[in-house]
Amino acid sequence: MADTKDQLVALLNEQFDAIVEAWIATQKDEGVRRSDLFSAKETRAQTVRLLTAFRNGVAEAETGEDLDLRADEWAELRETLSDLGRERVERGMTPTEMATFVAALKSPLFHSLRERMAGSPDALIEEVWHITRIVDAFALYTTEVFIAERELVIERQRTEMLELSTPVVQLWDDILALPLIGTMDSVRAQDVMENLLEAIVERKAEIVIIDITGVQTVDTQVAQHLLRTAAAVRLMGAECVISGISPRIAQTMVQLGVDVGEVVTSGSIQNALTYAFRKVGVRIAAEETPKGSRV
Template identity: 45%
Template structure:
C-alpha cells in the first residue's frame, strides 16, 4: 500500500498563504528594472498563479508525485505549455520564464517547515518531493519555451526569406527578381516559387534575375540559378541574369561554369534594355529641353 504523502494536504490547507507569498515574490521580481515580466499586469499574475496552484494540488492529491507525465498532471502540463509558449512569443528570456516555477519554492518550503518541524523524516521527504516536482515542472516549462522560440525563429526566417525575394513588375510582360545575400538551397526554392507564381499570375514573358546583391557565385549558386531559369522557361518565360561583376565573371570562367546560353548583363539597366528589345520595344533618347 502506498504511503500517504502529506504534501498535498499541506498545500491545500495553506493554499491562500502560499498563493499570497508566491504572488508577492512574482510581483517583486516583476518590478525589477532588469526584467521584462513587469509588462504583465498584476491581475494576470494573480490569475496564473491561482490556476497553477489548483492544478498542482490536484496532482499532489493523486499521489503520483514521481510521474509528471501521467494523466493526473495533464491539466497542469497544458497550462504550463500555453504559458511558456506565450512568454516565448512575447520575447521573454528563459530566466524570466523559468522563475515563475522556481519562485514557488520559498513559500512552499516555509509552510512545509512550519507544519513538519517536529517530524524530521516527513520534513525531509516533503522537501525532497517538492524540490523534485518543481525542478521537473521547470524543465517542462523550458522545453515548451524552447519550442515556442523555435516557432518564432522559424516564422521570422520565413518572413525574411519572403521579403528578401520580391518579384517586381518593371513593365508589361517584364519582371525583375533582385536576389540579396547567399543563395542556398532553401532560398533557391523560395526564389523559384516566387518567380514562377508571379509569371503565372502576370503572364510575363521575360524575367530579369539580378544578382548584384549576391556576394559570391560558385558552382552551387550557378546550379540554383540554372534550375530557376529552366523552370521559368517551362512556364514560357525567358530569363536574363544581371549583376555580373568582374570578380563574378572571373569566378565563372575559373570554375568553367556553363550558364547554358543564358543572357547575362553587368547591370540591371542593361538587362532591362535588352528585355525591352526582346519585347519589341525601343528606348529612344529625347534631347534635353532648354
C-alpha cells in the same frame, strides 16, 4: 508515499492564499518578478492559476517514484504552463527567469511544512524530497515549453524570410524581375525557381530578369542553381536574363569555369531592361524638348 502526498494536498488546500503570497514574495526576492513586463495584478493572476493547476495535479496524479508530467492528470498544469510560457516569451523573459519563477514555489512550501511538521523531522525530509521532485520536473517542463515556443518563433521568421527573399515583380507587360539578395542555398534556390515559374504562368511573362546584385558570393553551386533556373524558364517558353554580374563575380565565374551557354547576361539591370524592352517590342525615347529648355 501516500502520506506525504496527502500532507501536501492538505497543505495546499488549507494555506492556498498564504502560499500564493509567499510565492510572489519569493519571486520578488529572486529578482524574477519582472514588474517591467507584468503588472502586479497579472503576476498574481498567473501565480494563482498556476498554483490551482498544481494543486489539482498533485491531488489526482501519481506523484511518487512514477511521477510523469506527461500523464493526463497534469493536463491542466501543462496547458497553464504553455499559456504562461507563450506570453512570457512574447514579452521577452529569459528561460532562467521562467524556471526560477517556478522553482520559487519551493521556498513557501518548505516554510509552511516546517511549521506543520515540526514534530517529525523524518517525515518532513520525506515530504521535502517529494516536493522537490515535483517542482523540479515542473521547472524542467517549463524550459521545454519555453524552447518549443522559441522554435516556433524561429520557424515563423524563417518562412517569412523565405517569402521576403523571393519577390517576383512585374516591371512591364511581359517582363518580370526577381531581385535576389543574400545567400543562395539549395532550399532557397528551389524556392526561387518555383515562385518564378509560377509567376511566369500567372502573368504570361516573356522575359524574366534575375538580378544578382545583392547576392554576396557566386560559387559553382550558386551558378548551377541560376543556370538551372534559366533552363527551366526557357522550357516554360520564356527567356531569362541574368543581370547584376559585378566585375568581381564575372572574374570568379570565369575562374570557376562556369559556362552560361546561351543565357543572356548583363552587368546592370538597366542594360537587362533595355534588352527586355527590345525583345517585347517596346521602345523608350527621350522627350523631344529636353526638360531644362522649357520656358
